[in-house]
Amino acid sequence: MKIAIHGRNFNESARPFIENMFDELSRRKVEVQLSKSFRTFLDQAGISHYSEQVYEKPEELCDARLVVSMGGDGTLLETISHVGKRQIPAIGINVGRLGFLATVSPERITDMIAALENSQFRIDERTLVEVESNIDLFDGLNFGLNDFTITKTDTSSMITVHTYLNDEFLNSYWADGLIISTPTGSTGYSLSCGGPVLVPHSQNFIVTPISPHNLNVRPLVVEDTAVIRLEVKSRSSNFLVSLDARSRIVDENTQLLVRKAGFRARLIKMKDDSFLNTLRSKLSWGLDMRN
Template sequence: MKIAIHGRNFNESARPFIENMFNELSRRNVEVQLSKPFRAFLDQIGIPHYSELVYDKPAELFQADEVISMGGDGTLLETVSHIGKRQIPVIGINVGRLGFLATVSPERISDLINSLENDQYRIDERTLVTLESNTDVFDGLNFGLNDFTITKTDTSSMITVHTYLNDEFLNSYWADGLIVSTPTGSTGYSLSCGGPVLVPHSQNFIITPISPHNLNVRPLVVEDTAVIKLEVKSRSNNFLISLDARSLIVDENTQLTIRKADFTARLIKMFDDSFLNTLRSKLSWGLDMRN
């Protein structure tokens, strides 16, 4: 078995679980490749990892059977960007905070490795959003699991986002920005801006304005076969675009088209992992939060 691992910094309380993970992998003679930042962090805090294989960019990721993400949801989104069209199954161990995507607790690492070794898991195919542009953006990593976002770069004036759905004019959003979210991303930035929660396999995108000037403008759910074209006007003549955790500033001449990617993210799920259970737990549904 070959496993790649990407991670971020974690609290000292997670140390025994991480050490146990590498002990388990070593005992089972698993071939391990680490991302360069995660390898550097492990060396810095003195956790033995026995692996000499390191990758520094997505092209150097070896053909793993599975990829493990050590961190929160943001780390898993980074890991998905490393995998891309290769569609290697990925699972997140939650040593971060919220954990809508990284749902395996550190206490269950041994159970997880045993499940991976014995193929005792299911694959959850998740839709990705992809960006097409007239300029080279994101160094070819033009896809995201959660969302694509446009936001203003200054602190005072709004931007205007002229939006077209399948080449038909939809609306001009006067707002701080606009989010195009996948069902997976519906529990992320879109949710905090008033967007609806979608179950993961809904075949939809959500178009969610960020602080719109017109209060009658609301999030819109569209089919994921739709092609969404965006033209942005700004007093500063530029704006910020983001795909999951990756962002950069572009100018008004940048043409943007959003559509469903022709490949998916393949998330590993334990048999007792349920989206509805996660939803109730993370959003505290069913609990009296009035006091």
């Protein structure tokens, strides 16, 4: 079995689990390729690994059976950007904080490796959001698993986001920004701005304003076949665009179309891992003395 591993720095408490993971992979003779940034961190932290294969750019990723993300949800989002159209299945080990997407605990790494080797898992396909523009916004990585966000760049003035669905005018959002979220991203930034939670396979996007000036403006759920066109006006003549963990400042002349990507992210889930269980554990649903 050949796998790739991407990760970020992690707390010292996770060290024995990481070391055990490499020992277990070596014992099972699993071929491993590391992302260059993660290998650099491992070397600096003094964590031994046996892999000599490294990738720096997404196109250098080997023909792996699967990709392991070692970190939190943000690391898994990065991992999905490495995989891209190749749709290699990915699994997240949570050595970060929340772990809404990266659901494998460090204590279960050995069980995870055994399950992967014996194909005792399922593939959960997730919709990606794609952004088209008249400029290259994100170095060719114009897709995301969670959301695409427009926000103001200064601390005082709102921006105006003129929004169209399939070329039909929807609304002009006077706000601090606007979020276009996938069902997967519904439990992220959109949720903190009052958006609804969608089950992962809902065929929808959520249009969520950030601190709207008009209090009667609320998040809107639209079909994911819609093409969303965005025109932004700002007193500073620029604004910030973000796609998952990637962001940059652009000017008002930037043209933006948001749609569903033509490929999907494929997340590996253990047999006892379900979205509803994650909702209850991460959002503390059901923790009521009356239950």
